[in-house]
Amino acid sequence: MARRRWGELEKVTLSSAVLEVIESFGFERTTPVQSATIPLLLERKDVSVEAVTGSGKTLAFLVPMLEMLQRRQTDTPWTSKEVGALIISPTRELAFQISEVLDKFLEKKELSYLRQKLIVGGSRIEEDITAIKKESPCILVCTPGRLEDLFQRKGDLNLAGRVKSLELLVLDEADRLLDLGFKATINNILGYLPRQRRTGLFSATQTTEITDLIRAGLRNPVRVSVKEKSSISTPVKLQNFYKIIEPEEKFLGLIHFLQSPLTSHGKVMVFFPTCACVEYWVMIMSHFLHNRCVLGIHGKMKNKRKNTVEKFRQEANAVLLCTDVLARGLDVPEIDWVVQWDPPASASSFVHRVGRTARQGNEGNALVFLLPTEDAYITFLKINQKVELNELENADHDKEELGRVLEKLHRLQLKDKDIFDKGTRAFVSHIQAYSKHECNAILRLKDLDLGKVATSYGLLQMPRMPELKNRESTNFIGPKCEVDISKLTYKNPQKESQRLEKLKIYEVSGEWPGKKKFKKRTEAWEQTKKAKMDTKTKKELRKAKKQRKIENDVNKPKKRKPQYTQEDLDELANDIRLFKRLKRNKISEEDFDKEMGIED
Incomplete structure (x- = not known):
């Protein structure tokens, strides 16, 4: 699809305020995903958009959202207790990023009445409730967990009532939302929203879960799938490399690479498999990279993550160590290299990680370290994700x-x-x-x-x-x-x-406080083995005894039930009649004793 100039979209006329902000960003032309999606949303259609990372999805839903809210303002002005748009993102970092871009638009005087509020975890929910009531936002940018809490909160906020006039719901990075286990949360949120709304679902990959979500939350959606010309799932201007390295030399190889002319200047992201790895290597690398700003982010960090991302943006020569918490949504165009300490847990994660570089048409590079036993991963990635890896020249490391x-x-x-x-x-x-x-x-x-x-x-x-x-x-x-x-x-x-x-x-x-207690072995191994054999023998004896009892019960002759004659049954019936007559006072006790044959 050919790129169009902003404002030249088919069947679409954008407001001057929106166009001015877009021009201030320096974007002269729309990307293919923007050209395809914006007209569809403005024609009041639900869309399911699949596009590679860095393709301009954020503006693809912010621009039509602002246009839709302005049109409604012209007909019926927004009241202080109405929410016109919801944007749900999987992580706080992506929510912050969307909110920052949206702020640029709302700074314009013509759009200032469309207030927004960022709703994410990490703070007391009462603070969010107070802010919503006080600021009366028309747009909420949020993470799913906190939004669900606000809907379920009983009180005078009544968020469910505020969204009755909702114009647009956006689920950004929908596949990531489901990967993080938010499927039930999203379904609960959908239950609070009006059916007469527009929905935009944006993701980098299409999965079975995404298809299920489309069926549940979208009405007759138009599917938009924007692929790169090379038919690969990574940006066109991204070069992917691998480096075979011995296990004991991995840290040495990483330090060499970060000190090489390729990466000695600029921004570098290094992905590690776990939070504990990030915490350790952040402490270590600051002692080896003296002239670089070394930062760390992982999922267990809460309030510090926003400040760390901001510092990474501002520092010209920064190295950011992170987990997959930043594999999606982080938009820092100046990132030159993405390095992976290990192959990621899934092939799709590889694509999302390397997508942090080569964004918005810029060039970028990515490197993954592989052990000699992991060379089959190169072929696997080529078949599974259509990603070609080229070998980076490997410098020899001496033993000294x-x-x-x-x-x-x-x-x-x-x-x-x-x-x-x-x-x-x-x-x-x-x-x-x-x-x-x-x-x-x-x-x-x-x-x-x-x-x-x-x-x-x-x-x-x-x-x-x-x-x-x-x-x-x-x-x-x-x-x-x-x-x-x-x-x-x-x-x-x-x-x-x-x-x-x-x-x-x-x-x-003699015991360390808080340490898990283990039973100490004080006897010889032969005695332990003998005790185990004795226990086993006893179990077998009990089992055999139980089996014999069952067999004896089966073979034992059954007791015969007593046989009653008709005369016995008639006599019993006569006695019952006499007893009933006595209770009803139709017969005296003397006559009853006489009939029953009872003597004093």
């Missing part, structure tokens, strides 16, 4: 340099037990995440040399975990001198004080 890096990692952990704790948790969580990989047919845990992987984390010792049971870790490289882990101290005075208190209790009781 690896030794120096490991020595520095060991020193950092010896100086602060907090770094040691975070490193251990990061390694354990990494291995556990790897064992649950969607592509576990080709990325198998049993193929990993866990000793070498632990070496890359710079651990002081191998942790105790089920995955290490019955597996050798002879290739683990620890510190040169013997380390007593119990004597490691925290730099944080509060944590160190708590550790010393627990140490005193341990010295008295």
